[in-house]
Amino acid sequence: MxxxxxxxxxxxxxxxxxxxxxxxxxxxxxxxxxxxxxxxxxxxxxxxxxxxxxxxxxxxxxxxxxxxxxxxxxxxxxxxxxxxxxxxxxxxxxxxxxxxxxxxxxxxxxxxxxxxxxxxxRPSDNLWDPENNIKVLEGEIDEWLFDIIQKNIEKVENLARMKKIPVERLLGEKLSGLGINEDDIKRASGKADMKSREFATILRKESKPxxxxxxxxxxxxxxxxxxxxxxxxxxxxxxxxxxxxxxxxxxxxxxxxxxxxxxxxxxxxxxxxxxxxxxxxxxxxxxxxxxxxxxxxxxxxxxxDMLHYIPVYPVASISRLSDSKGNVLPDVHLVKKGTTMKELAGKVHSTMADKFIGGLDLDRKKVGADHELKSGDVVEIIFSK
Ligand SMILES: Nc1nc2c(ncn2[C@@H]2O[C@H](COP(=O)(O)OP(=O)(O)O)[C@@H](O)[C@H]2O)c(=O)[nH]1
Ligand SMILES: [Mg+2]
Structure with missing residues (x-):
């Protein structure tokens, strides 16, 4: 983050x-x-x-x-x-x-x-309208995105046609280094032509809140x-x-x-x-x-609120609320709203996602792979040995 x-x-x-x-x-x-x-x-x-x-x-x-x-x-x-x-x-x-x-x-x-x-x-009898500064920032980001898209769009369109894959996917790959993905592009292209300035503006709003x-x-x-x-x-x-x-x-x-x-x-x-x-x-x-x-x-x-992250607290033992060394509520993880139990497991132990079995909530009730986490949840992740 x-x-x-x-x-x-x-x-x-x-x-x-x-x-x-x-x-x-x-x-x-x-x-x-x-x-x-x-x-x-x-x-x-x-x-x-x-x-x-x-x-x-x-x-x-x-x-x-x-x-x-x-x-x-x-x-x-x-x-x-x-x-x-x-x-x-x-x-x-x-x-x-x-x-x-x-x-x-x-x-x-x-x-x-x-x-x-x-x-x-500025003198106090001739103040500046800060609204101008908001337009400067937004304008600079929009122009920057617009330029990058203009430089790439024809090549991307041709390649997409040749390879018979969606142009959104290719452009998404091209712009991934800017924190923009295929979904952002799909949403924006539904609203404006990819070669327009408006498209760049919509992309900016999607990708750089x-x-x-x-x-x-x-x-x-x-x-x-x-x-x-x-x-x-x-x-x-x-x-x-x-x-x-x-x-x-x-x-x-x-x-x-x-x-x-x-x-x-x-x-x-x-x-x-x-x-x-x-x-x-x-x-x-x-x-x-x-x-x-x-x-x-x-x-x-x-x-x-804007990036839609929530804090969650994975623990090794839900009955002790601790990690394996006995630290109570040791780690908090920031995950996107909508993250599931299995996705959390993948983030906590990247190598162990395959060994994921399920989870336990605070009531020690079993929850499945698709269980959506809520803000402040404390959960135990169960792995196979
Ligand atoms: N009155 C007031 N002055 C501030 C505030 N924040 C920063 N300043 C002043 O504005 C000037 C520029 O601040 P600075 O942090 O160096 O701005 P930067 O160029 O954006 O990094 C300094 O004199 C700060 O003391 C604020 O909240 N209130
Ligand atoms: Mg400064």
Whole structure:
């Protein structure tokens, strides 16, 4: 799972990444083998089944804090979005290469209108309409996809005719490196001609879902812009990266009790008047108005709502709720909604899918290969020896 943070210069990408990754969580078995220089680790935070089951857990590939399971995900700093990036402007090529890898994109948008689409400051009496920046990002991805399709479509059509196989399948193979598959193409080709710009737009929506983080929501001028964007689009979350960073830093210094995603904090330890005032400002202007700083919500919502993943907890023994070493609720896996018991088995033990027999649910009831998993399920997978 790789989430890309993308946005025009000075929209707050670095601040949001810093906030999202600032957490002191020690994890025993990191699920990632490699982390590239422009990647970092952030966390999804969900209810851990340990509370409901009344057990204390020993997470291995994740972390449990106060009954909340922290699930690591890779975050990518997608640099170089500028108008014309698809033609190589700015860091165009790096931008496209980063996009290629991302499962979903979080568009960090300066909703305050204080910076234009080149990242330059605007005077407060002549603000920028952030809607323009959304069009820039969408437009760059669409043009990039459109160019790739134009370059390939004739060859693909000829080959498909020769080999008597569907053109969708061949194009799907050609574009698989962009995270686009045959099904995406079939859905899009039902709606538009493959050579049209509209086709590229539909493919972008299918394959690179974009969440809009309407950032700098703490600024007065961001409020109306946010309302206006939200009235026209789905998947818009108001965020204050600056305030989330401030809260996480305050929590780290022992000044407040606060967990990412919380709707409030409580003061503790040594806090001077000035700090108290600053924290009170955050509470009054963002937490009370929007329910949170939005940063954690954006991550969770991207993965669970837009990409349709669910967390599931496979265990070696359902009666002990543990792995073979006795670790209770050791690992959480992110799987697509609709994943079956047998598909999960294949993900947990790739070599053992053939030895799959069935599963046991929390009631120790047997479930078959086609049993669809639900969010938060704890299951035992049964293999033949
Ligand atoms: N008021 C406000 N300022 C922010 C917020 N997020 C970032 N900034 C400021 O915007 C400027 C650019 O932020 P940065 O993270 O470097 O942007 P990037 O170029 O997209 O990586 C910095 O001065 C940040 O402090 C926010 O949520 N609220
Ligand atoms: Mg930056």
């Amino acid at each position: 790789l989430l890309g943070f993308v946005g025009l210069p000075n929209s707050g990408k670095s601040t949001m990444l810093k906030a999202a990754t600032l957490a002191d969580v020690q994890i025993a078995n990191y699920p990632f083998t490699t982390i590239e220089p422009n990647q970092a680790v952030g966390y999804l935070i969900t209810d851990c089944p340990c509370r409901k089951l009344g057990v204390s857990c020993n997470p291995q590939n994740s972390k449990c804090l106060n009954g909340k399971r922290w699930i690591p995900v890779k975050l990518l700093d997608v640099a170089g979005l500028v108008p014309g990036a698809h033609e190589g402007k700015g860091l165009g090529n790096r931008f496209l290469d980063d996009l290629r890898q991302a499962d979903g994109l979080i568009h960090v948008l300066d909703a305050s209108g204080l910076t234009d689409s080149e990242g330059k400051q 974009i969440m809009i983080a309407a950032n700098k929501i703490d600024k007065e001028s961001a409020r109306n812009n946010y309302e206006s964007i939200k009235s026209k689009r789905q998947n818009v979350i108001p965020t204050s990266a600056d305030f989330e960073l401030a809260l996480r830093e305050a929590a780290e210094h022992g000044m407040i009790d606060y967990q990412p995603g919380d709707s409030d904090f409580s003061l503790k330890g040594d806090v001077n008047e000035k700090q108290k005032e600053a924290l009170e400002f955050i509470r009054r202007n963002v937490l009370k108005v929007y329910g949170s700083t939005g940063v954690q919500k954006a991550l969770n919502s991207m993965v669970f």
